[in-house]
Amino acid sequence: MAKEIKLxxxxxxxxxxxxxxxxxxxxxxxxxxxEDLSNKSQLLLQSNPVHRKIPVLIHNGNPISESLxxxxxxxxxxxxxxxLLPKDPYARAVARxxxxxxxxxxxxxxxxxxxxxxxxxxxxxxxxxQQLKFLEGELKGKEYFGGERFGFVDIAAFFxxxxxxxxQEVKEAELMTEEKYPVLFEWMEKxxxxxxxxxCLPPREKHVAYVRARRxxxxxxxxxxxxx
Amino acid sequence: MASNNGDVKLIGxxxxxxxxxxxxxxxxxxxxxxxxxxxxGSKSELLLKxxxxxxxxxxxxxxxxxxxxxxxxxxxxxxxxxxxxxxxPSDPYDRAVARxxxxxxxxxWFPNVRAAPMAATEEAKNAxxxxxxxxxALLEGAYGEKDFFGGEKIGFIDIAFGSMLAWLRALQVMxxxxxxxxxxxxxxxxxxxxxxxxxxxxxxxxxxxxxxIEFAKLLVAKIKAAAASS
Numbered sequence: 001m002a003k004e005i006k007l008x009x010x011x012x013x014x015x016x017x018x019x020x021x022x023x024x025x026x027x028x029x030x031x032x033x034x035e036d037l038s039n040k041s042q043l044l045l046q047s048n049p050v051h052r053k054i055p056v057l058i059h060n061g062n063p064i065s066e067s068l069x070x071x072x073x074x075x076x077x078x079x080x081x082x083x084l085l086p087k088d089p090y091a092r093a094v095a096r097x098x099x100x101x102x103x104x105x106x107x108x109x110x111x112x113x114x115x116x117x118x119x120x121x122x123x124x125x126x127x128x129x130q131q132l133k134f135l136e137g138e139l140k141g142k143e144y145f146g147g148e149r150f151g152f153v154d155i156a157a158f159f160x161x162x163x164x165x166x167x168q169e170v171k172e173a174e175l176m177t178e179e180k181y182p183v184l185f186e187w188m189e190k191x192x193x194x195x196x197x198x199x200c201l202p203p204r205e206k207h208v209a210y211v212r213a214r215r216x217x218x219x220x221x222x223x224x225x226x227x228x
Numbered sequence: 229m230a231s232n233n234g235d236v237k238l239i240g241x242x243x244x245x246x247x248x249x250x251x252x253x254x255x256x257x258x259x260x261x262x263x264x265x266x267x268x269g270s271k272s273e274l275l276l277k278x279x280x281x282x283x284x285x286x287x288x289x290x291x292x293x294x295x296x297x298x299x300x301x302x303x304x305x306x307x308x309x310x311x312x313x314x315x316x317p318s319d320p321y322d323r324a325v326a327r328x329x330x331x332x333x334x335x336x337w338f339p340n341v342r343a344a345p346m347a348a349t350e351e352a353k354n355a356x357x358x359x360x361x362x363x364x365a366l367l368e369g370a371y372g373e374k375d376f377f378g379g380e381k382i383g384f385i386d387i388a389f390g391s392m393l394a395w396l397r398a399l400q401v402m403x404x405x406x407x408x409x410x411x412x413x414x415x416x417x418x419x420x421x422x423x424x425x426x427x428x429x430x431x432x433x434x435x436x437x438x439x440x441i442e443f444a445k446l447l448v449a450k451i452k453a454a455a456a457s458s
Binding site for chain 2: 050051059062064065066068069070072073076077089090092093094096097100101134
């Protein structure tokens with residue numbers, strides 16, 4: 001049974017964590033394959049020839065790529081356990097909107113806000129703050145983005161925002177604070193306190209050390225390019 | 229008929245490929261709607277109110293409630309007007325494939341359609357063109373034996389990709405006759421493009437290539453002016 005579902009992922013990727021959580025919430029057994037992104041497996045290259053990225057879900061030999069696409073696939077294939085998306089078409093459109101917003105805007109703006117320098121960083125910090133305010137506004141008055149129960153947007157958002165707290169620790173910055181975003185922080189704590197959700201996260205020190213090492217390597221590579 | 233569908237308005241502009249997507253989808257479902265066109269160079273109060281996060285078109289207003297992001301709007305249209313011809317396939321795996329290609333087009337392919345005419349150097353332009361050709365080769369591979377990506381009738385991928393046809397054709401002219409849709413390299417897509425353009429849901433939505441070329445010139449000038457003044 002487990003061999004029918006394979007997940008190609010990496011321990012540090014929030015996109016990979018999303019899929020782990022979605023599968024666990026559906027009560028599904030799956031075979032997890034850790035990828036070494038510096039040495040991608042044949043299976044990964046064959047399963048996602050277009051992007052060569054994780055996560056990839058392989059179900060009955062059929063590969064699915066792009067984490068939000070995978071989440072919708074999981075929700076549609078195993079409809080009855082723990083629905084991730086609501087039934088109402090309007091509510092579904094709203095959920096898809098926020099998940100897309102997190103992936104296409106928030107994450108990339110955050111990278112610039114934490115990593116860039118000068119005016120670009122200032123602009124990104126301003127934009128990031130605006131984006132977090134939108135999220136805070138959407139969450140206010142609700143237990144979760146999904147309403148009473150956590151769902152599609154919570155799963156999409158939680159691992160990304162949690163990853164950003166790791167990046168923030170590495171950069172010793174304070175762009176996301178409980179003072180500025182109390183609703184978001186309360187929601188993150190709630191999810192962190194959920195056993196199934198927490199079980200999809202790597203140990204924090206390990207995650208911080210990994211991100212720190214990657215940042216250092218990226219900064220060294222950038223300064224070498226400048227010097228050359 | 230209109231009262232059964234509720235009040236349907238679409239905020240958009242004739243030249244925007246993203247706006248063409250919900251227009252085609254609404255046509256597939258035979259849903260009448262009011263097309264509220266934005267003025268080039270400014271954003272209406274209604275748009276800013278309806279899409280405060282992105283301030284972009286298209287926005288569908290269904291009974292006053294806004295839905296944003298073109299692919300999300302198309303899925304919404306498919307789900308609400310479920311008795312009409314279906315846009316997404318019914319099988320979850322086929323749906324995942326359709327969504328995959330739509331995401332690919334938006335994230336990887338379409339940015340090169342915009343980048344090519346704006347490119348500052350010959351090198352940058354050629355790089356964008358190469359990326360476009362690679363993407364078209366992938367799509368040629370994904371195009372099957374049937375008339376459309378969706379099978380016998382147009383579906384999600386057809387709409388996602390086809391909405392860019394007018395711009396693709398315009399780009400070929402603007403780049404001095406570069407062949408992106410190529411009878412030799414992408415024969416399937418050439419055949420598909422003709423069928424798609426002639427589809428009743430599409431014909432009145434896809435603008436003439438010359439009109440897009442004219443519009444593109446205005447747009448490029450506007451972007452360059454804004455960049456120069458900043």
